[in-house]
Amino acid sequence: MERLQKIIAGAGITSRRKAEKLIEDGKVSVNGTIVKELGAKADVNSDEIVVDGMPLEKEEPVYYLLYKPSGVISSVKDEAGRKVVTDYLPTEKRIYPVGRLDFDTSGVLIMTNDGEFANMLMHPKYKVxxxxxxxxxxxxxxxxxxxxxxxxxxxxxxxxxxxxxxxxxxxxxxxxxxxxxxxxxxxxxxxxxxxxxxxxxxxxxxxxxGILDLKGLNAGEYRELKPHEVKKLRELSVT
Known part of the structure; x- marks a missing residue:
């Protein structure tokens, strides 16, 4: 059993803070019952969790390091039809960038579907x-x-x-x-x-x-993060 906001963030829907707001606003239900208590827990494997009208589907977390080229949007889509960072990763899973790099800036960009992990890395208090x-x-x-x-x-x-x-x-x-x-x-x-x-x-x-660099990659190339790298980034995010 885990706290609802942690489950929602872990599914990549949003950050934990925004997940808490969804719960407080009555937009989350467990097994057909609306839950507004932030301390409420659920079992992601057996309970039916619906967030803002959409059933929650548990995805296996994925973690990538992308060498973002200059002239690419740090987003999952662009209304103007410009190239976005997700165009470089051949995966059907819903992933998104951790933070942003400007259109004209290149370099290290982490991509994931783990909302809690992303939120930890971006939070200024952890000083990554x-x-x-x-x-x-x-x-x-x-x-x-x-x-x-x-x-x-x-x-x-x-x-x-x-x-x-x-x-x-x-x-x-x-x-x-x-x-x-x-x-x-x-x-x-x-x-x-x-x-x-x-x-x-x-x-x-x-x-x-953090601990990640561009060694071995050219602009537009990517690699999966190794388990020890994900672990180390988590450690950096809470110390």
Whole structure:
């Protein structure tokens, strides 16, 4: 027996927090009876669970690492008909990206149907580190790098401290490569941070997500996560 919100999140329908809201709103029933108590439990293998009018079907969880190419939407569909990340994975199971990478950003993207796992990874309180390499206009001085590392105000809220390092500078081209390690996931955060210090991003790539990197993959390729990788990511998400 497990809590209903955990079962719903584990089925990949939504996050646990949103599952709790569905329960409170009376949109979840077990064996024909509407349940509004967050502490209610059920057996996913024997009970009939209906969420917002749809029977819950237990799916085996799947976990993939995709090397997202630039020019691809981090979504399961796009009304404009543009290429989306699910186009790269040959599976009939309903999967979705953990968080998002901008249309013009490439790199590590985790794909899964495990809603609870995804929610844990994305929650800022767990501080799962993400490493980005940005090619930017100009060459930032020491003061600007320190400002980035201490935090930048975006929409009136300061970003958390970050690891920042100038990896390469090309004086003739007037560009440089900057490494940033952050654990937040605000909208277009890395691009906006660099714009705030006067160095717009020309190219951006996420090289690492927690313990995962792009080793052995080319843009558009994917691989299944190994059991020990999933376990380690879970551990990172609760420590």
């Amino acid at each position: 580190e993400k490493t980005y390499f940005a090619k930017v206009e100009g060459i930032p001085d020491k003061q600007k790098l320190q400002k980035l590392s201490r935090g930048i105000y975006l929409d009136g809220v300061k970003t958390a401290p970050a690891f920042v390092k100038l990896r390469k500078s090309e004086n003739k081209k007037g560009t440089s490569i900057i490494e940033l390690v952050i654990h937040e996931g605000r909208n277009r955060q890395v691009r906006r941070m660099l714009e705030e210090v006067g160095h717009p991003v020309l190219k951006l790539k996420r090289e690492r997500y």
